[in-house]
Amino acid sequence: MPAPLRQGVDSLLEKVTLPVLKQAARTLSERYRAELRDGRLHMGEDMAVKAYLATRLPATYAAVRASLIALADARPDFHPKTLLDIGAGPGTMLWATVDAWPELEQAILVEASAAVRKVGQALASGTIAARAEWIAGDATIDLDGLKPADLVSIAYVLDEVAPASLPKLVHRLWQLTADTLLIVEPGTPAGWQRILAARQQLIEAGAHILAPCPHQAPCPLKPPDWCHFSRRVARSRLHRLVKEADVPWEDEKFIYLAASRQPTPVRPARVLAPPKGGSGKVVLKLCQPDGSAGEQLLSKRDGDVFKIARRADWGDTLG
Numbered sequence: 124m125p126a127p128l129r130q131g132v133d134s135l136l137e138k139v140t141l142p143v144l145k146q147a148a149r150t151l152s153e154r155y156r157a158e159l160r161d162g163r164l165h166m167g168e169d170m171a172v173k174a175y176l177a178t179r180l181p182a183t184y185a186a187v188r189a190s191l192i193a194l195a196d197a198r199p200d201f202h203p204k205t206l207l208d209i210g211a212g213p214g215t216m217l218w219a220t221v222d223a224w225p226e227l228e229q230a231i232l233v234e235a236s237a238a239v240r241k242v243g244q245a246l247a248s249g250t251i252a253a254r255a256e257w258i259a260g261d262a263t264i265d266l267d268g269l270k271p272a273d274l275v276s277i278a279y280v281l282d283e284v285a286p287a288s289l290p291k292l293v294h295r296l297w298q299l300t301a302d303t304l305l306i307v308e309p310g311t312p313a314g315w316q317r318i319l320a321a322r323q324q325l326i327e328a329g330a331h332i333l334a335p336c337p338h339q340a341p342c343p344l345k346p347p348d349w350c351h352f353s354r355r356v357a358r359s360r361l362h363r364l365v366k367e368a369d370v371p372w373e374d375e376k377f378i379y380l381a382a383s384r385q386p387t388p389v390r391p392a393r394v395l396a397p398p399k400g401g402s403g404k405v406v407l408k409l410c411q412p413d414g415s416a417g418e419q420l421l422s423k424r425d426g427d428v429f430k431i432a433r434r435a436d437w438g439d440t441l442g
């Protein structure tokens with residue numbers, strides 16, 4: 124995470140006692156794992172927000188930032204001036220977008236929880252140059268008065284919305300998208316299914332898929348397989364204490380979809396799993412521009428392609 128964000132989070136967590144934070148983190152994690160939709164926001168209370176800052180923000184920031192890198196790779200000419208982020212939480216997408224495009228001028232952040240908005244505002248104020256406006260609202264009913272933005276985003280939110288409300292929400296997000304829409308979800312089979320449904324709906328609405336898919340064809344993966352990516356995130360000392368974790372890092376699994384109103388040039392194949400290496404050869408699971416997917420053995424005999432493949436990691440493109 125950017126240093127000012129880390130420092131802001133540290134100072135908000137300074138006076139919190141460990142047992143209270145641990146209990147809040149346990150409750151939050153159980154609610155997320157169960158994908159509980161009981162009419163209450165997971166982060167309705169101040170202590171739940173602090174638990175999110177301590178245990179989830181570094182990972183969601185890493186996933187969101189990685190998704191923006193993939194988006195920017197697919198559209199190097201895209202330099203958003205305006206951002207509309209739905210379910211903004213503590214401002215994860217705002218911080219990641221400013222990191223990717225420091226020239227961002229304006230951000231509208233829609234967030235249902237007053238406790239989260241307060242924290243997001245406190246973290247961003249005085250440190251983020253873009254004009255950021257935090258708006259109270261329910262994404263499933265309150266998006267009508269908003270103006271379109273260059274980049275519209277919704278990260279780790281679809282899993283908190285009733286499945287029946289998702290098509291209308293995706294429709295509204297696309298209407299508000301002047302250029303590109305980014306959706307990020309947990310890298311679970313359920314998260315992938317939500318991304319697949321949104322992908323289908325967006326393609327039917329005329330969207331061009333920028334990433335991760337290098338094609339518009341139906342997804343070639345079949346359950347129990349699913350498309351997802353991973354980012355290794357260092358755990359702070361506090362994070363380790365709160366989660367009673369021995370390992371100083373965690374792997375955040377995520378899935379994303381970047382869809383644009385602009386046609387995209389031909390996109391190279393994308394690596395869908397950790398590469399399996401050997402001396403002078405590598406096996407990559409690839410999603411191909413022709414809409415197929417599968418493992419491919421590449422060796423020195425493949426020349427320049429092998430040179431790229433040898434360095435490629437899970438989530439990278441071969442371009």
Ligand SMILES: C[S@@+](CC[C@H](N)C(=O)[O-])C[C@H]1O[C@@H](n2cnc3c(N)ncnc32)[C@H](O)[C@@H]1O
Pocket residue numbers: 164165166180183184187209210211212213214215216233234235236239260261262263277278279280283284
């Ligand atoms: C898991 S957090 C994700 C926060 C942030 N986007 C991130 O990636 O770190 C989900 C956020 O969406 C908000 N949220 C959930 N349902 C919402 C809705 N219907 N309208 C607006 N915000 C919502 C929650 O209050 C919470 O702050």
